[in-house]
Amino acid sequence: MGRHSLPEDSVGPVHSPRQDPTGSRSSARRRAVAISTAVVLALATGAALVLRSELLGPMKSCSNDAVRLGVAASPDIAPALREVAERARSTHVRSDGRCLDVKVTSRVPYEVADALGDDSRDPGFQVWLPDSSVWVDRATSSPAKSVPLDTLGGVASSPVAVAATPSAAKRLGWPQKKYSWARLTGAATGDEDLRLGAADPARSATGLLALARVNASIAKESGGPGKGGGADTRAAAAAKLLSQRVSDGDDQVLTTLPRDDSGAEAGNPRRNQALFLSEQAAYRHNAAAGGAPRLQLFYPEDGTAELDYPYTVLNDDALTTVRARAATRFMTFLSDTRNRRILARHGFRPAGGKAVEEVTRTAGGKAPQPYAVVPASGPSGAELETALGMWTITVQSARLNTVVDASASMAAPVPGRSGESRMAVTKASLLRALAQFTPDDEIGLWEFSRQLDGARDYRELVPTRRLGLRDADGSTQRDRLTAAFGALEPVPGGATGLYDTALAAYRKARDGYAQGKFNAVVLLTDGSNQDEGSISRKALVEELGRLTDPNRPVPLIAIAVGPDADLSACEDIAEATGGSAQRVADPAQIDSVILKAIVSASRTGAEDSG
Structure with a gap:
């Protein structure tokens, strides 16, 4: 790929621009x-x-x-x-x-x-x-969030790429050799043993967009999530690897590079050899590199994302x-x-992503790297939520008690799903969610209806334990949960014992609190409380507020499934614990809602502790 001319109305030369005449x-x-x-x-x-x-x-x-x-x-x-x-x-x-x-x-x-x-x-x-x-x-x-925001358009752009030190870039075959996001990330776990760093995806758009592209690239090369190609496992492994070399922000990640590219400094295992970085950040680094090595950029061949600077x-x-x-x-x-x-x-492309030759050259881009390919539309909101959810539960392991409504109404068909019941679609969504968690996460399962276990409206099906824990027969906690999710069925004639179940599940999670993990109760229901002998809604909210401990937070994440679910009750119950509630029309959305709620609750918890 040769040099590219600038568009007629583009930015022109970027160094020492002449002042406008005053005529x-x-x-x-x-x-x-x-x-x-x-x-x-x-x-x-x-x-x-x-x-x-x-x-x-x-x-x-x-x-x-x-x-x-x-x-x-x-x-x-x-x-x-x-x-x-x-x-x-x-x-x-x-x-x-x-x-x-x-x-x-x-x-x-x-x-x-x-x-x-x-x-x-x-x-x-x-x-x-x-x-x-x-x-x-x-x-x-x-x-x-109550402030209305109006975005009038973007004022600049910068593609997200992988920046490498000269010695690491040479070892990877830069600039001739092209890589996908999956293979670039794989270089950090394969024979190349590349020390790859990133800014925290929870705090950096560059880190989050790159992580979403990595996940999509891995899924494509593996045949898609849940297709038997190991995409979920590979994506979790990539997130785990990055989490070990993560920095708080974009400026901080640049300080992890070696101060020179030779000798002990370049070989220091605490120093990164490559980073997820925007072209503009690489431009800024190279323009002021001094004695530090100039970075060289890999632009993934399966498409990059871009920072779009919305006004x-x-x-x-x-x-x-x-x-x-x-x-x-x-x-x-x-x-x-x-x-x-x-x-x-200052190293920016114009809005729309068209390459500026001098900017790219200073940033470390060179043909045949596909730097001139205008970035396509970025990852969808769902893809970003999935990536951030996976990141959250990878960096901070979770302890979740999952509580699923098994009342008779869960047998109702889901509109537009060829007669599939709410329970069938819910089970499939829960299994997708389960695949996102690592062996260090702890998850258990309850079901509830009314008087399901003697006088109790709830029943524990699988105790909350580490997913990687093996029993004497060799099966893991993940295996047990997979089987238990698959066996869930609506109780014929079963009513909804929501309030007593919510209180019991919260007490259990509070008593089993695991320090250093994200602790939560995930409660799914498609109805309203139908147990006349249960605790009242007002008393339940008051008791949950009394049980809540800001030093040992256990948010309750309530998901109201379908049009008949009592969203108001779910909101009151969740709010009392510092959690959140959301209605889903289609149970197939449950897995993404769970991940989104975990991200939100983790972020809120971090702010409160700060």
């Missing part, structure tokens, strides 16, 4: 941009009078009448945005006839995403520019019309040719 032609062009932008904004808002004042009113001084806009930006793009903001000030860029004064602060995206639901404080900014839409999705997906406006009650238009004006300003050159000089 009339440049001024006219700037005015034309401002006028066209004002027209668009005025039409969009119906503010014709604002447009008139923009075009005909006197040019006021910027010192006392500027419209101020706060932008919270991912640390990698914040320096470039500050440069653009300074250019906006120096050239008197205006919105509604007032100068635009943009203050850019550097904010870690995952921290902003988790903090946006706090209504008790002003976030201090009106525009959020994280490195990935992953964080916008996180901020909007939780019921606790997101906090559209809450505090956002005035003036600031809303100023936010749109600044995004328009970001897209002009000069500012795209500024972004490229």
Whole structure:
């Protein structure tokens, strides 16, 4: 693959760009941009009078009448945005006839995403520019998040790749040899013995997107999850391997590289030889490498993901019309040719992912590596949740008591599933969920109906033990659970003893709390409490609140299956324990909901302990 020409309206040279001339032609062009932008904004808002004042009113001084806009930006793009903001000030860029004064602060995206639901404080900014839409999705997906977010589009991009030190890259055959994500990760467990590091996928979009691509690549090469090719086992092994060389964030992972590429430093087992890294991060490292080895990039041949830098406006009650238009004006300003050159000089591709030759070359990309292939659409939300769920239960082993409704209503058919019952689809989903857990995770199984075991509404089918634990006959806990899940059947005529079961399961999990693990009760029901002699809902919630210990958290994750499940009761029960509740129309969604709930509860627990 030869060198590629830049598109006609692209960023052009990235080093030492010339300053714009101050002549009339440049001024006219700037005015034309401002006028066209004002027209668009005025039409969009119906503010014709604002447009008139923009075009005909006197040019006021910027010192006392500027419209101020706060932008919270991912640390990698914040320096470039500050440069653009300074250019906006120096050239008197205006919105509604007032100068635009943009203050850019550097904010870690995952921290902003988790903090946006706090209504008790002003976030201090009106525009959020994280490195990935992953964080916008996180901020909007939780019921606790109350700030409306409007994404107006991406302002830059950077593909996620695998960066290697020169000696490691040479051993892997760079640049001629191409790899899939699965084979690059496999190099860390095979004969190459590659020391591969990553930023924590729970805190880094780069780490999470790479992990999702690894999982998809492994599944494809193994014939798909659950197809007998060992995809789930291989994916869990890859996550386990990465977890042993994980860093808190993107900047921290770069510090794990050797300070030089020869002698003892390069051979130090505590130093990584390769990293999941964005092209922009590799560009920044190589541009300031000094004595450190310059990184060389592998672009996986089965497609990469990209950071898309979504320009997101906090559209809450505090956002005035003036600031809303100023936010749109600044995004328009970001897209002009000069500012795209500024972004490229900081190592970014334009929005859309088209390669910039000089950026790629400085970052360590070289043909025939497929760096010029524009990244396709990223992993789906479900794929990301699965990857993060697997990561969570790999890094922090889980202890779960699974409690499944076996009342007669579980025999009802699921719409659109050719007569399959709720129980049949639930069992298949639970088996898929089970495949995501490692041998160190502890899982047990209860079923419940009404008076299922004498006077008790519940019955323990498999005690909670380590999945890898073997019995005298050689069978494992995983084997026992697989068989028990498969044997679940609705109880003919059985009612739903929800409240007593929830209390008993919570007490059992609390008494069996395992330090250092993620402890939880996962309760699935498709109905409402039908045991008139049970504890009342109010008393149940009060008792669960009394039993909850913040130093030994055991969230209850309640899943309401189908339209007849009492979601309100599930929410009250879960909330009392610090857990969560969600309704699923199709029981086939249960496995993904369980993983998502584990991720959410683990994140909340980490914040509370912090």
